[in-house]
Amino acid sequence: MSVPPGPLPRPLVERIEALFARYPYRRAALLPALHLVQKEHGGWLPDDAIRATADLFGLPDQEVRGVIGFYEMFHTHPVGRHVVRVCKTLPCKLRGADGILRHIEARYGVENGGTTGDGRFTLECFECLGHCSTGPMMLVDDERHENLTAEAVDRALGALR
Amino acid sequence: MLAHADDPAQRTLAKYRANGGYRALGKALSRTPEQVTDEVLRSGLRGRGGAGFPTGKKWQFVPKDSKKPKYLCVNADESEPGTCKDRQIMERDPHQMIEGALIAAYAIGAGACYVYVRGEYPHSIRAMEEAIDEARAAGLVGKGILGTKFSCEMWVHPGAGAYICGEETALLSSLEGGRGYPRLKPPFPAVEGLWRCPTIVNNVETLACVTHIVARGAEWWASMGCSGSTGTRLFCVSGHVKRPGVYELECGKFTLRQLLEEFCGGTNTGRPIKGCMPGGSSFQVLRADELDVRFDVDALAKAGSSLGSGGIIVFDDSISAVDVALNIAEFYSHESCGQCTPCREGSDWVRKILVRLASGRGSKSDLDLLWDVTRKMDGTTICPLAEALVWPVQSYLEKFPADFEAAVARRASA
Numbered sequence A: 001m002s003v004p005p006g007p008l009p010r011p012l013v014e015r016i017e018a019l020f021a022r023y024p025y026r027r028a029a030l031l032p033a034l035h036l037v038q039k040e041h042g043g044w045l046p047d048d049a050i051r052a053t054a055d056l057f058g059l060p061d062q063e064v065r066g067v068i069g070f071y072e073m074f075h076t077h078p079v080g081r082h083v084v085r086v087c088k089t090l091p092c093k094l095r096g097a098d099g100i101l102r103h104i105e106a107r108y109g110v111e112n113g114g115t116t117g118d119g120r121f122t123l124e125c126f127e128c129l130g131h132c133s134t135g136p137m138m139l140v141d142d143e144r145h146e147n148l149t150a151e152a153v154d155r156a157l158g159a160l161r
Numbered sequence B: 001m002l003a004h005a006d007d008p009a010q011r012t013l014a015k016y017r018a019n020g021g022y023r024a025l026g027k028a029l030s031r032t033p034e035q036v037t038d039e040v041l042r043s044g045l046r047g048r049g050g051a052g053f054p055t056g057k058k059w060q061f062v063p064k065d066s067k068k069p070k071y072l073c074v075n076a077d078e079s080e081p082g083t084c085k086d087r088q089i090m091e092r093d094p095h096q097m098i099e100g101a102l103i104a105a106y107a108i109g110a111g112a113c114y115v116y117v118r119g120e121y122p123h124s125i126r127a128m129e130e131a132i133d134e135a136r137a138a139g140l141v142g143k144g145i146l147g148t149k150f151s152c153e154m155w156v157h158p159g160a161g162a163y164i165c166g167e168e169t170a171l172l173s174s175l176e177g178g179r180g181y182p183r184l185k186p187p188f189p190a191v192e193g194l195w196r197c198p199t200i201v202n203n204v205e206t207l208a209c210v211t212h213i214v215a216r217g218a219e220w221w222a223s224m225g226c227s228g229s230t231g232t233r234l235f236c237v238s239g240h241v242k243r244p245g246v247y248e249l250e251c252g253k254f255t256l257r258q259l260l261e262e263f264c265g266g267t268n269t270g271r272p273i274k275g276c277m278p279g280g281s282s283f284q285v286l287r288a289d290e291l292d293v294r295f296d297v298d299a300l301a302k303a304g305s306s307l308g309s310g311g312i313i314v315f316d317d318s319i320s321a322v323d324v325a326l327n328i329a330e331f332y333s334h335e336s337c338g339q340c341t342p343c344r345e346g347s348d349w350v351r352k353i354l355v356r357l358a359s360g361r362g363s364k365s366d367l368d369l370l371w372d373v374t375r376k377m378d379g380t381t382i383c384p385l386a387e388a389l390v391w392p393v394q395s396y397l398e399k400f401p402a403d404f405e406a407a408v409a410r411r412a413s414a
Helices: A010-020 A026-040 A047-057 A061-070 A090-094 A097-108 A150-158 B013-018 B023-029 B033-043 B055-060 B086-092 B094-108 B122-137 B168-175 B204-216 B218-222 B256-263 B297-302 B321-335 B341-358 B364-377 B385-399 B401-413
Strands: A082-087 A121-126 A138-140 A143-145 B071-076 B112-117 B153-158 B199-203 B232-239 B245-250 B273-277 B311-316
Touching (some): A010 A026, A010 A047, A026 A061, A082 A097, A090 A097, A090 B311, A090 B321, A097 A150, A138 A150, B013 B094, B013 B122, B023 B094, B023 B204, B033 B055, B033 B094, B033 B204, B033 B218, B071 B168, B071 B204, B086 B094, B086 B122, B086 B204, B094 B112, B094 B122, B094 B153, B094 B199, B094 B204, B112 B122, B112 B168, B199 B204, B204 B218, B232 B256, B245 B256, B256 B273, B321 B341, B321 B385, B321 B401, B341 B385, B364 B385, B364 B401, B385 B401
Parallel strands (some): A082 A121, B071 B112, B112 B153, B232 B311
Antiparallel strands (some): A082 A138, A138 A143, B273 B311
């Protein structure tokens, strides 16, 4: 019987330790490390992974939770297999972002912050994603979709598994 | 800066060098750091992140006698609504920024440079990492750069989604591994920044400019644009225009109306322009009758707004100023870091009042309350995020009073 991997498998710990060398104080590697840990855990940060990360940094886990809570991109609850971030800020709003959001909510039965029933994606209505000249836009995980129409949204989201 | 932006090969070191890249770095390393700083000072370059501070002067604030290590941080946390220009440099021509950063590091005596890229820019993060790796492999980053005694490490540091981290002291707090809380100034980062060591924080576009200034000389740079706003600058146009996009233009050579009507083709809706925010959403709005202003830092300041980060947001007469102001208030109340009470509480008050007005539940006294709350936020916080909400909201109240009165009348008639 194989031993189940802990919250931080060895290769991940090695990658985090390699980050420490970039800074005079290891604490500075916390944000890059949390990105790696979150990726390892399917897009969110489970309790035991937070505790193990805090141990690695020699910090109380409350301290690490305080940092996590400040940043929009870290999740402390399970998310869908993909994360869909739709920009809602003024430049995108002027190009129809409200309609894009309403379309996604109605068509896929999901609200801002919620996950589709089949676990396919989590919808996040985001503040400015920095693609103001090509709005409305959304990020699906690390891929961007610009100049969105309802049809373009369906093509992108329909392709997700 | 955008001369080679449409060539996909420009991202590679080979192509960048074939186009003359990294000659400016060689030139800089053959001079003293003071000479390099002086060149940038004489060019008249002002920071492209929003505040418009003279770059050379900022570098001079680094104490020469300090025994502490010195750091350079590249502010690539481009988050100001309407601004999407630094991304173009990072994704299309990243080496010109890396070269500028190395020149800046040499000028201030920094041995390490951190490129803080916002987490919502995965493409920029990848492009910068690839470019820095390539530069390192070629001996342009690391120990003994170009065979000289100058050494500088460079790393990409990803943010994780917080507008406030674009404020330079918040960026430092975040880079140190904490919550992105702004710090009181003074001490300024140049004296006490990252890990309490002298630190310069420069914007991506600013550093790309440095490369060109050192390559072709301060006089050449200053011959473009106008006094007070030298050189070329990237402008991002968004909203209700026919040709939105990122434009590289000389400052002061045209008016805002020319840019919007001639270059951008007017509105995409066929309706008249109602207003325009010329410097991102953090500064005052201009009405359609105020667009004949010359497009440079000083002229826009005189017109009661700002060139800010170069993000120009345009809207036509189909949208109420109340709805625009509400969208802006939602942004800033969401992004307030929560340290200072006037901003944390005030921004949410402003948002709630605007929700009432926009949904036809607002009253005349809400307008007075908006003025009252915004006046109490102005100048009472550590960083300028509160003003970034207060100034635009007050400007909408002042410039589009009819929209707010109509919102109040909707309740009266209901």
